[in-house]
Amino acid sequence: xxxxxxxxxxxxxxxxxxxxxxxxxxxxxxxxxxxxxxxxxxxxxxxxxxxxxxxxxxxxxxxxxxxxxxxxxxxxxxxxxxxxxxxxxxxxxxxxxxxxxxxxxxxxxxxxxxxxxxxxxxxxxxxxxxxxxxxxxxxxxxxxxxxxxxxxxxxxxxxxxxxxxxxxxxxxxxxxxxxxxxxxxxxxxxxxxxxxxxxxxxxxxxxxxxxxxxxxxxxxxxxxxxxxxxxxxxxxxxxxxxxxxxxxxxxxxxxxxxxxxxxxxxxxxxxxxxxxxxxxxxxxxxxxxxxxxxxxxxxxxxxxxxxxxxxxxxxxxxxxxxxxxxxx
Amino acid sequence: xxxxxxxxxxxxxxxxxxxxxxxxxxxxxxxxxxxxxxxxxxxxxxxxxxxxxxxxxxxxxxxxxxxxxxxxxxxxxxxxxxxxxxxxxxxxxxxxxxxxxxxxxxxxxxxxxxxxxxxxxxxxxxxxxxxxxxxxxxxxxxxxxxxxxxxxxxxxxxxxxxxxxxxxxxxxxxxxxxxxxxxxxxxxxxxxxxxxxxxxxxxxxxxxxxxxxxxxxxxxxxxxxxxxxxxxxxxxxxxxxxxxxxxxxxxxxxxxxxxxxxxxxxxxxxxxxxxxxxxxxxxxxxxxxxxxxxxxxxxxxxxxxxxxxxxxxxxxxxxxxxxxxxxx
Numbered sequence: 001x002x003x004x005x006x007x008x009x010x011x012x013x014x015x016x017x018x019x020x021x022x023x024x025x026x027x028x029x030x031x032x033x034x035x036x037x038x039x040x041x042x043x044x045x046x047x048x049x050x051x052x053x054x055x056x057x058x059x060x061x062x063x064x065x066x067x068x069x070x071x072x073x074x075x076x077x078x079x080x081x082x083x084x085x086x087x088x089x090x091x092x093x094x095x096x097x098x099x100x101x102x103x104x105x106x107x108x109x110x111x112x113x114x115x116x117x118x119x120x121x122x123x124x125x126x127x128x129x130x131x132x133x134x135x136x137x138x139x140x141x142x143x144x145x146x147x148x149x150x151x152x153x154x155x156x157x158x159x160x161x162x163x164x165x166x167x168x169x170x171x172x173x174x175x176x177x178x179x180x181x182x183x184x185x186x187x188x189x190x191x192x193x194x195x196x197x198x199x200x201x202x203x204x205x206x207x208x209x210x211x212x213x214x215x216x217x218x219x220x221x222x223x224x225x226x227x228x229x230x231x232x233x234x235x236x237x238x239x240x241x242x243x244x245x246x247x248x249x250x251x252x253x254x255x256x257x258x259x260x261x262x263x264x265x266x267x268x269x270x271x272x273x274x275x276x277x278x279x280x281x282x283x284x285x286x287x288x289x290x291x292x293x294x295x296x297x298x299x300x301x302x303x304x305x306x307x308x309x310x311x312x313x314x315x316x317x318x319x320x321x322x323x324x325x326x327x328x
Numbered sequence: 329x330x331x332x333x334x335x336x337x338x339x340x341x342x343x344x345x346x347x348x349x350x351x352x353x354x355x356x357x358x359x360x361x362x363x364x365x366x367x368x369x370x371x372x373x374x375x376x377x378x379x380x381x382x383x384x385x386x387x388x389x390x391x392x393x394x395x396x397x398x399x400x401x402x403x404x405x406x407x408x409x410x411x412x413x414x415x416x417x418x419x420x421x422x423x424x425x426x427x428x429x430x431x432x433x434x435x436x437x438x439x440x441x442x443x444x445x446x447x448x449x450x451x452x453x454x455x456x457x458x459x460x461x462x463x464x465x466x467x468x469x470x471x472x473x474x475x476x477x478x479x480x481x482x483x484x485x486x487x488x489x490x491x492x493x494x495x496x497x498x499x500x501x502x503x504x505x506x507x508x509x510x511x512x513x514x515x516x517x518x519x520x521x522x523x524x525x526x527x528x529x530x531x532x533x534x535x536x537x538x539x540x541x542x543x544x545x546x547x548x549x550x551x552x553x554x555x556x557x558x559x560x561x562x563x564x565x566x567x568x569x570x571x572x573x574x575x576x577x578x579x580x581x582x583x584x585x586x587x588x589x590x591x592x593x594x595x596x597x598x599x600x601x602x603x604x605x606x607x608x609x610x611x612x613x614x615x616x617x618x619x620x621x622x623x624x625x626x627x628x629x630x631x632x633x634x635x636x637x638x639x640x641x642x643x644x645x646x647x648x649x650x651x652x653x654x655x656x
Contacts, residue, residue: 053628061624089631092653096630099653108651109630113641116625117632123458126468130451135476137606140454140468148463148617149625154572159621161581164588224635244482253489260492264599271592271612276620278465278613284599285606289476292604293487296389297444297477300381302424302437303417304445307552313441323436325420325427 021222025234028218033208040128040202041215044195047125047139049224050118051191052089054142054279059180060093062266065275066176070097070107076177085184087227116146125198134201136194138187141282164274171269179269182262185255187283192225192233193246194286200244213237247290256287349550353562356546361536368456368530369543372523375453375467377552378446379519380417382470382607387508388421390594393603394504398425398435404505413512415555444474453526462529464522466515469610492602499597507597510590513583515611520553520561521574522614528572541565575618584615 021028032038063073074097081091099108122143129136148155171179196212203210216234220226236249246252263284270277289295304310306325314321349356360366391401402425409419427436450471457464476483499507524540531538544562548554564577574580591612598605617623632638634653642649 053631056631057624057627060627064624088635092631092634093627095653096627096634099630099651109626111642111644112626112629113643114623114626114629115641116628117638119638127455127458130455130471130475133475133478135472135479137469137472140472141465141610143458144463144465144468145617145623146625146628147458147461148614149623149628150461151463151618154576155618155623156621158573158575158619161576161578162585162619164585164616164619245486247486248482248489250489257490257492267599267609268596271595271616274616274620276613276617276623278610278617281595281609281613282469282606285604285609286476288492288599288602289473289604289606290479290483291486291490291492292602293484295442295473295477295483295604296385296392297474298437298440298442299385299388299421299424300444300474300477301440301442302427303381303384303420306420306424307416310445310447313443314439315441316439323427325423 023217023221025217025220028221028223030211030214030218032215033203033210035206035208037203037206037208037210040206040208041199041210043121043125043128044199044202045219045223045225046121047129047136047143047198048191048195049089050122050125050142050146051138051194051279052087052188052225054145055138055184055187055191055283056089056093058270058277058280059184060097061275062180062270062277063176065270065273066171066173068173070109074098076180080181080184084228085181085188087188087229088224089227090184113152114149115152116149118143118146122146125195128202129198132198132201132205134194134198135286136198137282137286138191138194138279141278145278166273169265169269169272171265176269179262179266182259183266183280183283186259186263186287187280188227188229189246189252189255190283190286192229196233196237197245211241212243213241245290247287260284260287351545351549353545353548356549356551358539358542358546360543361531361538363534363536365531365534365536365538368534368536369527369538371449371453371456372527372530373547373551373553374449375457375464375526376519376523377417378450378453378470378474379466379522379607380415380516380553382473383466383512383515383519383611384417384421386598386605386608387512388425389603390508390598390605391504393598393601394499394501396501398437402426404508408509408512412556413509413516415516415557416552417555418512441480442477443480444477446471446474450474453523456530457526460526460529460533462522462526463614464526465610465614466519466522466607469606473606494601497593497597497600499593504597507590507594510587511594511608514587514591514615515608516555516557517574517580517583518611518614520557524561524565525573539569540571541569573618575615588612588615 032041074094077090077094096109101108101111126140126143213234216230220230236251267281301312305312309322311320311322360369402422405418405422424437429436429439454468454471541562544558548558564579595609629640633640637650639648639650
């Protein structure tokens, strides 16, 4: 086993489930870091899990709206699971969608109440990220959607109040599936990216000394977020231990640039038809904000200085400034 | 003054700023509720403030992308401030946009660094909402965007890696302004709605016994989120003290239904041109999810039962169930 004291291992209880798994990169166990690092890594793992599950559920709802049956959607997920989207969550979704109810000839998933529950780990990830000022909107959105799903009675009541007209666009089945696949890839990569960004910041803040590459390695087998995408991601972090965000790696520029177009088309389709895709939308907005050298947050700083004298910094000179905004 | 002990008033320190304000509905002071209710209400006030400020900054960035100058955008905000969007934040935004730098002939706002800071109250609102399982994605998104704005150096680096092609749609200036106005109204109403939903739940959970109508009344003057929209909102909550969500009030069905179309067109414009509109997108997705009798969260429950035996409920019979999903 790699270095690390027994005490450190004992802090890994949350990750014991991974210990048995073996991958071509070795057994899925490692010394994660000092103090509570093992627990923190497991918590962030679960946050990423929430985001990927919400993304899959959005893709499922779009395909369902596109008149595909559960078995047809299962076939699509099975096909995806043979390619770059190969992952435990895509794999089990196909199995879930094929499962028949034992009391009827319905798909079992169609009979399950659409209130998603949670044990709290996704929520803790979001709350901790806020404490550390790290933007992880995909995870936040997935957590919030679980809360919103629980408001079943209110949703039923609201559904009777609002009639949404469906209009264009209408895509061929092949195109819709392609848009879904590209959006899944875009969102899944950013789910990992946001989670790893948080781990980086938490490691620095709490002095965990987490080796991100090692964390990715142990996520490659035995755990819920394991996927083929982690192979390249581990290589990227092994080469550049100080990478701040997946979006700053040359490896991913092409894939994000190319899939972004499909994400836009998918969101356009979904919103015109009233199908909520909050995580996919959140992924696009995060991407577009992160790659914006200039955001409109200068206006927010000006407003804060206006009403609270919170001061602002300038682009053209150092220092901290306050203005009397009402003075002409 | 309305009822309430001196002890209760002493808990209102966070709201003292409002005490002097007078409105046609009376002085902006009230007994908010038991225990820490006053602080909680002030915190949620600030959460709503974050959301509205982020919405305004997104509208500003869309209009700026549409080639409008700061003075032209100021004129638009001034016009809006004469109508249903009349509000302190819209009003001061116009003043901010007209302010000239004292060292040059630039607009001062253009020289302000686009890193939005924060004192923590918006973040506490989001974290508390998560503890209470209340979905307030507009506030979460506004908080997260402040964090993301602070990553200036990373954003500059990412901007050199990603080239986004701009394509259709292209709208006339009049249409773009109209879409912005409708989107502002849609988002602003939901910002209040999500904040009040949180207050409702917090009041029940912490036994604050908050009178939501009274809270809205004292927000009508002297505070940062004061606006003309609060008049109708107060009436709505006065008539129906137990209203769970703004989207369940007959009063707002028409306005949400009508403005939603513009929100879609605005998001479509923004995403095709690479302008991030995370709060506006979040508002639309919240709306569409809230008014969905059926969400795809049944799939999430099935996945959770598959990998963690977390069980699920059924639509067609009471009880708690677990399945062996791999069994044919």
